[in-house]
Amino acid sequence: MTGICREGPEARRACMAREGRKRLYFIVAMGCQMNVRDSETLAGMLEEMGFSRAGTREDADLILYLTCCVRENAENKALGNVIWLKELKKIKPDLVICVGGCMMQVQGVAESLIARYPFIALIFGTHNLHRFPELLCRVLEEKRPVAEILDGDGDIVEGLPVKRGSAHSAFVNVMYGCDNFCSYCIVPYVRGRERSRSPEEILREVRGLVEGGTQEVVLLGQNVNSYGGGGNAFAALLRSVHETGIRRIRFMTSHPKDLSAELIACYGDLPNLAGHLHLPVQAGSDRVLAAMNRRYTREHYLKLVEKLRGVRPDVGLTTDIIVGFPGETRQDFRETLSLVREVGYDAAFTFIYSPRAGTGAYGLPDPVSMEEKTEWIEELIALQREITGRVLKAQIGSCQEVLADAPSARDPGWLGGKTGRGLMVNFPGAPDMIGRFVQVDIGSAGRNTLRGKVREEG
Ligand code: SAH
Ligand code: SF4
Ligand code: F3S
Numbered sequence: 001m002t003g004i005c006r007e008g009p010e011a012r013r014a015c016m017a018r019e020g021r022k023r024l025y026f027i028v029a030m031g032c033q034m035n036v037r038d039s040e041t042l043a044g045m046l047e048e049m050g051f052s053r054a055g056t057r058e059d060a061d062l063i064l065y066l067t068c069c070v071r072e073n074a075e076n077k078a079l080g081n082v083i084w085l086k087e088l089k090k091i092k093p094d095l096v097i098c099v100g101g102c103m104m105q106v107q108g109v110a111e112s113l114i115a116r117y118p119f120i121a122l123i124f125g126t127h128n129l130h131r132f133p134e135l136l137c138r139v140l141e142e143k144r145p146v147a148e149i150l151d152g153d154g155d156i157v158e159g160l161p162v163k164r165g166s167a168h169s170a171f172v173n174v175m176y177g178c179d180n181f182c183s184y185c186i187v188p189y190v191r192g193r194e195r196s197r198s199p200e201e202i203l204r205e206v207r208g209l210v211e212g213g214t215q216e217v218v219l220l221g222q223n224v225n226s227y228g229g230g231g232n233a234f235a236a237l238l239r240s241v242h243e244t245g246i247r248r249i250r251f252m253t254s255h256p257k258d259l260s261a262e263l264i265a266c267y268g269d270l271p272n273l274a275g276h277l278h279l280p281v282q283a284g285s286d287r288v289l290a291a292m293n294r295r296y297t298r299e300h301y302l303k304l305v306e307k308l309r310g311v312r313p314d315v316g317l318t319t320d321i322i323v324g325f326p327g328e329t330r331q332d333f334r335e336t337l338s339l340v341r342e343v344g345y346d347a348a349f350t351f352i353y354s355p356r357a358g359t360g361a362y363g364l365p366d367p368v369s370m371e372e373k374t375e376w377i378e379e380l381i382a383l384q385r386e387i388t389g390r391v392l393k394a395q396i397g398s399c400q401e402v403l404a405d406a407p408s409a410r411d412p413g414w415l416g417g418k419t420g421r422g423l424m425v426n427f428p429g430a431p432d433m434i435g436r437f438v439q440v441d442i443g444s445a446g447r448n449t450l451r452g453k454v455r456e457e458g
Helices: 002-006 009-017 033-048 070-091 110-116 129-142 189-193 199-211 224-229 233-243 261-269 286-292 299-311 329-342 370-393
Strands: 023-029 051-053 063-068 096-101 123-126 147-148 169-173 217-221 248-252 274-280 317-324 348-354 399-407 414-419 424-428 437-445 449-452
Touching: 023 033, 033 051, 033 063, 033 096, 033 129, 033 169, 063 070, 070 096, 096 129, 123 129, 123 414, 123 437, 129 147, 169 199, 169 449, 199 217, 199 233, 217 233, 224 233, 233 261, 261 299, 299 329, 317 329, 317 370, 329 370, 348 370, 370 437, 399 424, 424 437
Parallel strands: 023 051, 023 063, 063 096, 096 123, 123 147, 169 217, 217 248, 274 317, 317 348, 424 449
Antiparallel strands: 399 414, 399 437, 414 424, 437 449
């Protein structure tokens, strides 16, 4: 029976038609933008099979979780969700529950889920996304659970359907996987080795988006600076993407060890390249950076920041920081605080170190207590809050180009959007402004957002 599903979308629609009625899906993407972009491909495949998006989880006939395993709390959240579904399944026995994402690639996890939670219909990993329709057809026809996890790196499969979450801002994968093996990080183990899409495919996708009215692209990769084997390939790609005429370009993530002079030069030459760079530093002490296998020094990082500000003085920087890496001392942590002060980030994503089995740092002596690490991270968060406050206040009185993104959740009649630098702005506006660039006079600053008024045109 599964053979028909291999014959492509038509046969799969026929397989769905036999199910007899319109079915609704709901996808929950946990973790990072990689999972969000994967969820758009899965939504595209489901819609091609005849499913429609459900308004809520409770309405859905099929619920799909894309899990993350980067930290223990992410894993716990994923498991908590799966257990919640067990209850829903009791009320809705026909509910089809699918679980995919990074956590499924961890050795033994899929097997243990199958054994412990037989109500899960389909388990798949990050390397076989393209096989999802076929696997789902098998589940629906054979009425039994199916699990398929592929080891290795996964192929780049082009031309998969996509149902994007936004009409005006689009994620575009440029590369998959990671070869860096930072000693705390599980991502290389669950997303495989680095592999890049061809510039032709990427440009074809971006041109199609521009023709369809998309205003912004976010180029995605675990380390975009290794795109095409590294060197100047990513800077060259950025220049080609810029030539498509797309109004705003963002990208993430950039590893400081490979951030090239050519890429920095792009910030001087390419007006549509947004004035923002997410440049994870992880730690401010050279000793800790070395133990993390980051392969750059504090001095190198600070030089990059200086050069970048040399070509784009108002560039906004954001970062990721891990607190309490094994062996980190109070003195090391002070160096993180001083680096944060020195750079003056717009925002910092801060995490307490979470041991991940199989990674280089797993099992290293870690004498600092969780209480102390919590105190450290609170100190860091307070410092960053103060800096973010100053950055936001400095915008008051300026006029910013904002891409109107969505209605404000808090204030009816208001919209939210981002400046090129990535700062959130709320302003009164009509829904027909969504997806357009507007000039906003910034009037005040809150804790994390700016408020302003759209400048009258003409
Ligand atoms: N490829 C990206 C993102 C990796 S995951 C990059 O290199 O920046 C996002 C962030 O999670 C990392 O930057 C790091 O700060 C954090 N992280 C990864 N593994 C972690 C761990 N074991 N414990 C705590 N934080 C972790
Ligand atoms: Fe993880 Fe380091 Fe790769 Fe980022 S660069 S995904 S932190 S191993
Ligand atoms: Fe999590 Fe996978 Fe992203 S582990 S952070 S969802 S690449």
